[in-house]
Amino acid sequence: MENASKALIIAGAILLAIAIIGIGMFVYNNVSGTIRDAADISTEQINAYNQTFTTYQGNIRGSAAKTLCDVVRNHNLGAQDDSEKVAVFTESKGAEYRAAQTAGTTTTEINTVNTGLQSGKTYNVSFGFDPDSGLVTAVYIVEQNGNAAG
Numbered sequence: 001m002e003n004a005s006k007a008l009i010i011a012g013a014i015l016l017a018i019a020i021i022g023i024g025m026f027v028y029n030n031v032s033g034t035i036r037d038a039a040d041i042s043t044e045q046i047n048a049y050n051q052t053f054t055t056y057q058g059n060i061r062g063s064a065a066k067t068l069c070d071v072v073r074n075h076n077l078g079a080q081d082d083s084e085k086v087a088v089f090t091e092s093k094g095a096e097y098r099a100a101q102t103a104g105t106t107t108t109e110i111n112t113v114n115t116g117l118q119s120g121k122t123y124n125v126s127f128g129f130d131p132d133s134g135l136v137t138a139v140y141i142v143e144q145n146g147n148a149a150g
Contacts, residue, residue, distance in 0.1 A: 046133070046134050046135060049135055049136070050127075050129075050134075050135065050136050052071065052075070053068070053071065053072070053086065053127060053136045053139060054127060054136065056068045056071075056125050056139075057125055057126065057127065058124065058125060059122055059123070059124050059125075059144060060122070060123055060124075060125055061119065061120075061121075061122060061123075062117045062118045062119040062120060062121045062122070062123060063119045065117045065123045065125065065141050066114055066117050066119070068125065068139065068141070069088060069110055069111075069113055069114035069117070069141075070114070072086050072088050072110055072139055073107055073110045073111070073114075076105055076106075076107070076110070077107070082105065085105040085137075086105065086136055086137060086138065086139060087103060087104030087105045087109075087128075087137065087138045087139070088104050088105075088109070088110050088113045088138075088139045088141065089104050089113070089138060089139070089140050089141070090113055090116065090140075090141055090142065090143070091140065091142060104138070113141065117141065121143055121144070122143075122144040123141050123142060123143055123144060124140075124141075124142045124143075124144050125139065125140065125141055125142075126139075126140045126142075127139055127140065128140065
């Protein structure tokens with residue numbers, strides 16, 4: 001009789017261990033799904049943020065480049081801190097422009113670029129992205145020699 005009660009205790013312990021493992025797997029699957037969904041939302045938010053600026057990418061007329069400067073200036077005025085600001089340059093500085101850099105982000109600097117743009121000319125617009133977040137951190141507006149806008 002003593003062996004039978006020990007066997008029942010062992011069987012109960014095994015069933016309890018299987019139940020705990022099953023609950024652990026259930027919780028893990030739910031948490032990993034939530035984390036994966038949160039990463040997708042983050043990617044969507046980054047794309048939506050970047051699209052505010054990237055719609056101007058490529059060869060554009062000066063009037064559109066001026067509008068882009070206005071978009072960036074308004075964005076920077078609403079930014080909470082310097083890391084959220086976007087810089088504007090009239091020469092390309094490369095694809096990586098760290099958000100911590102603040103050159104080209106002030107209203108005065110953006111207005112200076114804006115007044116230098118001419119509506120009848122064509123400009124090539126490209127962007128610098130923060131390598132960590134993927135967010136647009138710089139706008140490069142470079143004058144093109146031809147007059148054909150794309």
